Amino acid sequence: xxxxxxxxxxxxxxxxxxxxxxxxxxxxxxxxxxxxxxxxxxxxxxxxxxxxxxxxxxxxxxxxxxxxxxxxxxxxxxxxxxxxxxxxxxxxxxxxxxxxxxxxxxxxxxxxxxxxxxxxxxxxxxxxxxxxxxxxxxxxxxxxxxxxxxxxxxxxxxxxxxxxxxxxxxxxxxxxxxxxxxxxxxxxxxxxxxxxxxxxxxxxxxxxxxxxxxxxxxxxxxxxxxxxxxxxxxxxxxxxxxxxxxxxxxxxxxxxxxxxxxxxxxxxxxxx
Amino acid sequence: xxxxxxxxxxxxxxxxxxxxxxxxxxxxxxxxxxxxxxxxxxxxxxxxxxxxxxxxxxxxxxxxxxxxxxxxxxxxxxxxxxxxxxxxxxxxxxxxxxxxxxxxxxxxxxxxxxxxxxxxxxxxxxxxxxxxxxxxxxxxxxxxxxxxxxxxxxxxxxxxxxxxxxxxxxxxxxxxxxxxxxxxxxxxxxxxxxxxxxxxxxxxxxxxxxxxxxxxxxxxxxxxxxxxxxxxxxxxxxxxxxxxxxxxxxxxxxxxxxxxxxxxxxxxxxxxxxxxxxxxxxxxxxxxxxxxxxxxxxxxxxxxxxxxxxxxxxx
Numbered sequence: 001x002x003x004x005x006x007x008x009x010x011x012x013x014x015x016x017x018x019x020x021x022x023x024x025x026x027x028x029x030x031x032x033x034x035x036x037x038x039x040x041x042x043x044x045x046x047x048x049x050x051x052x053x054x055x056x057x058x059x060x061x062x063x064x065x066x067x068x069x070x071x072x073x074x075x076x077x078x079x080x081x082x083x084x085x086x087x088x089x090x091x092x093x094x095x096x097x098x099x100x101x102x103x104x105x106x107x108x109x110x111x112x113x114x115x116x117x118x119x120x121x122x123x124x125x126x127x128x129x130x131x132x133x134x135x136x137x138x139x140x141x142x143x144x145x146x147x148x149x150x151x152x153x154x155x156x157x158x159x160x161x162x163x164x165x166x167x168x169x170x171x172x173x174x175x176x177x178x179x180x181x182x183x184x185x186x187x188x189x190x191x192x193x194x195x196x197x198x199x200x201x202x203x204x205x206x207x208x209x210x211x212x213x214x215x216x217x218x219x220x221x222x223x224x225x226x227x228x229x230x231x232x233x234x235x236x237x238x239x240x241x242x243x244x245x246x247x248x249x250x251x252x253x254x255x256x257x258x259x260x261x262x263x264x265x266x267x268x269x270x271x272x
Numbered sequence: 273x274x275x276x277x278x279x280x281x282x283x284x285x286x287x288x289x290x291x292x293x294x295x296x297x298x299x300x301x302x303x304x305x306x307x308x309x310x311x312x313x314x315x316x317x318x319x320x321x322x323x324x325x326x327x328x329x330x331x332x333x334x335x336x337x338x339x340x341x342x343x344x345x346x347x348x349x350x351x352x353x354x355x356x357x358x359x360x361x362x363x364x365x366x367x368x369x370x371x372x373x374x375x376x377x378x379x380x381x382x383x384x385x386x387x388x389x390x391x392x393x394x395x396x397x398x399x400x401x402x403x404x405x406x407x408x409x410x411x412x413x414x415x416x417x418x419x420x421x422x423x424x425x426x427x428x429x430x431x432x433x434x435x436x437x438x439x440x441x442x443x444x445x446x447x448x449x450x451x452x453x454x455x456x457x458x459x460x461x462x463x464x465x466x467x468x469x470x471x472x473x474x475x476x477x478x479x480x481x482x483x484x485x486x487x488x489x490x491x492x493x494x495x496x497x498x499x500x501x502x503x504x505x506x507x508x509x510x511x512x513x514x515x516x517x518x519x520x521x522x523x524x525x526x527x528x529x530x531x532x533x534x535x536x537x538x539x540x541x542x543x544x545x546x547x548x549x550x551x552x553x554x555x556x557x558x559x560x561x562x563x564x565x566x567x568x569x570x571x572x573x574x575x576x577x578x579x580x581x582x583x584x585x586x587x
Contacts, residue, residue: 011435018438022445029457059369059454062362064349065473069336081477087460088469113349113356113383114366
């Protein structure tokens with residue numbers, strides 16, 4: 001009996017310490033969370049495509065890194081300890097490596113087991129697009145429509161990671177300047193599949209030389225195209241400059257290719 | 273009768289200790305000390321286990337480094353040749369939070385398949401078998417334990433032990449914490465996940481926390497994390513309550529030396545090896561046992577063996 005009591009006392013003492021420790025951790029987590037919520041919406045901390053709102057994302061993401069592994073251009077990285085409670089969650093630093101959609105099928109979203117990268121909207125958009133495109137088509141084999149292509153395009157156009165906006169002060173086009181050469185220097189590691197690329201996979205940005213009278217890299221290299229960004233004359237003086245449209249997915253290829261020292265176009269995460 | 277194999281036999285009256293004539297060393301005709309030390313250098317199961325552990329963890333690393341689709345992800349969640357596997361406590365936390373917020377309906381089928389596959393798999397292998405055969409932190413702690421034992425032996429530090437039920441306080445506590453904060457708080461402290469991710473995706477600042485926990489284990493309390501905190505181990509312990517694969521103890525071959533308890537991570541599971549404690553001729557270790565095999569290696573009389581409970585007649 002005496003022994004049993006000692007055991008119980010021991011348990012209560014260490015259990016008390018444990019509960020105290022948990023309370024400290026909980027309070028700490030709360031403060032970190034408060035500190036985090038605003039800071040997180042940065043352009044170098046975009047969530048991967050299909051990410052649900054940040055609150056649900058934080059408890060749904062189990063930090064397995066499957067999205068990191070499946071990404072063919074390795075755009076997705078896991079946050080380090082300096083991100084506090086976001087430690088281990090995936091993000092995209094578009095300036096270093098943008099999401100260029102060269103995987104063609106939202107693979108990071110498909111692989112996510114807890115659906116914090118939610119595939120359903122993409123699936124629905126893809127199916128709807130295929131249905132619309134094949135409407136009235138009797139024999140698919142004899143038509144020009146490739147349903148897979150239609151689905152792929154519809155899926156990537158559904159992505160809304162954020163929205164780009166041009167910083168006029170530094171933008172070369174806004175200053176009427178052109179660009180010639182390798183946009184980010186010879187040591188830049190980033191890869192992407194340019195719209196005019198002849199291969200199906202991503203190639204290094206440093207391998208491509210540009211020569212533009214007026215710099216329009218963000219427009220020509222955009223994987224979405226004219227739905228997302230256009231190069232058009234300014235109403236005031238007729239000078240050409242890029243304009244971001246509603247179709248922008250926030251993939252950040254424009255940010256990655258921008259040749260100015262600090263990117264003259266940035267992606268702002270969509271607050272939801 | 274069928275449930276006899278599930279009972280530990282702890283509440284029965286103990287058998288009488290064996291007389292000297294029945295001790296294994298007398299039967300062999302050697303000194304007691306010599307008998308005790310007869311298998312001190314045997315590391316058969318340890319070597320097999322370490323090889324398996326390193327192989328599996330390397331498979332994670334290699335799969336990412338060379339883009340092979342063998343074992344992708346990390347210990348928090350992975351895909352084995354395209355087949356999903358989940359960490360059960362991680363999954364429990366997600367379930368706890370998402371069922372209060374209604375997000376639970378969005379969890380993918382892969383999540384459920386992964387969770388049930390891994391539970392079933394480790395259930396057959398013994399629950400906490402995961403700890404000693406898979407967990408990279410266990411590997412680190414197991415090796416650091418030697419340092420701790422050395423310090424204790426040199427009387428440089430004192431051994432501190434806590435109540436074994438502490439794990440359940442942490443287990444419930446972390447679940448409550450997850451629901452209250454709507455964050456997977458444990459994942460930020462989870463040394464298993466941190467070590468696993470550090471190996472696969474490259475080291476980060478949070479490795480300092482792992483080092484901190486290891487240091488605490490070395491200088492203060494032996495295997496503190498594994499024994500008293502780790503909710504993942506606790507989950508496996510609950511899963512392994514009825515596991516068939518376990519370790520069998522044969523009283524007839526035992527010499528009461530208690531060497532097995534010294535090497536054991538969870539000595540309370542080997543309560544029956546002490547002189548006059550066993551209540552049956554044959555005992556099985558319970559669900560806290562990690563099936564690491566250290567006791568099997570060290571036992572002078574081969575009294576401990578791996579067994580599949582309830583299948584003795586078939587095999």
